[in-house]
Amino acid sequence: MKLSLTRMASLAELLAATRPRLCSESSAPCTAPLTAGLEKDLRGSLFGQHIVSDVVLKAVTSFINDSNPNKPLVLSFHGTTGVGKNHVAKIIARNVYKKGDQSKHVHTYISEHHFRHRTKLDLYSAQLKQWIHGNVSRFPRSMFIFDEMDKMHPQLIDVIKPFLDYNANVDGVSFREAIFIFLSNAGGNVIAEVALDFWREGKDREELWMNSKELETKILQNIFNDKNSGFLHSSIIDHHLVDHYIPFLPLELKHVRQCVMSEMGHLNIKPNYDLADKVARDMPFFPEEEKIFAVKGCKSVRQKLVLYVD
Structure with missing residues (x-):
């Protein structure tokens, strides 16, 4: 069967439209119908984290496909060591940018590495504000990953706060297309306790969801009660700027x-x-x-x- 040139062109356009359009390294705006690729990566290379897979897939896909978001996407990952927090951040980057987490638009900050001297907080604050503002002004769909967020000084966390707000426009720059991901051990012990209670009650861990035993509330209470956490003394939680607190369960x-x-x-x-x-x-x-x-x-x-x- 022969197809007309017009029909062939239409098929080519359809295929191009359904193919993921990842962000390049240019300053051009990017949107990406990334559901299939993101879901494949989450289901295929993330183990034992059904809550994470479900929430991240819905949250990231909805945000990327929204042509006019009213705030940046802010995700906070919580769990003990080695449960996949960094891995999921990289999966998200891989499905948003052509070069994944190696993209120049993905910026990772590690609290005890980049901000380790308490005597330099004022300098760090000025630098952090400049880094975030400058990168988003050049590329609106920038991603910022903050590792060891629970160890970050509240003064620095509050520097981030204006960029996370609704209809955020700071010094003439809109931050509504940016993505912020916080990685933290805060709440990890509570998550483990909830998972252990489920196991002792003979329940399947897949029955554990965000509304099970008010899991999200337990995480927040743990963060608030942790006197050593930078979250405790910052205004990000008080102003409800984190879109999703996502628990990573301990691995069996x-x-x-x-x-x-x-x-x-x-x-x-x-x-x-x-x-x-x-x-x-x-x-x-x-x-x-x-x-x-x-x-x-x-x-x-x-x-x-x-x-x-x-």
């Missing part, structure tokens, strides 16, 4: 095993379930009696795996 043996299998692929090692199980079981688990959750999640899986490979 089966999830660590999946991480090992995934690392085998990255290291070009032939898949071996028995080896993956052996490596996973060699990781430390808690609590002491039941040994249900991995102490370090999947954080050191690769380092442990190479010890078993000839």
Whole structure:
């Protein structure tokens, strides 16, 4: 069957329209119907985090496809070590920018690295304000990832606050297309306790959702009660500028095993379930009696795996 040139052109346009349009490194505006790619990455390379997959997919897709958002997207990831917070931030970047987290429009700040001297808070505050404002003025769809947010000084957190607000326009620059992601261990112990209670009650962890036992409220209460957290003394929470507080559940043996299998692929090692199980079981688990959750999640899986490979 022959197609007319007009028909062929229409098909080409349709295919182009449905293909993800990732942000380039230019200053051109970008929108991306990224649902399929983001969902594939979340379902395929994130283990044991059904709440995260669901909330991130809906929140990010809705925001990116909104041609006129009224505020930047602000996500706050909470959980213990090695449960996937950094990994998910990279997945989001990979589905928004052509170069993923290596894009010049993705800016990562680590509290104890970039802002480690308390005597330089005024300098850091001025620099942080300049960095955020300058990058968004050049590229509205900029992404800012703040790691160890719970260790960040409240003075610096409050510097970020004006950029997160509704209809944010700071010194002539709109921040409504920007994305802010906070990574934090704050609330991690509470999340683990809720997950452990679920397990002890014989419930499936997949039954645990954001409204289960008021999980989001428990996270917020834990943040507010943590006297060492920068969140406690900042105004971001008080002004309700975080769109989603997303809990990362502690990982069980089966999830660590999946991480090992995934690392085998990255290291070009032939898949071996028995080896993956052996490596996973060699990781430390808690609590002491039941040994249900991995102490370090999947954080050191690769380092442990190479010890078993000839």
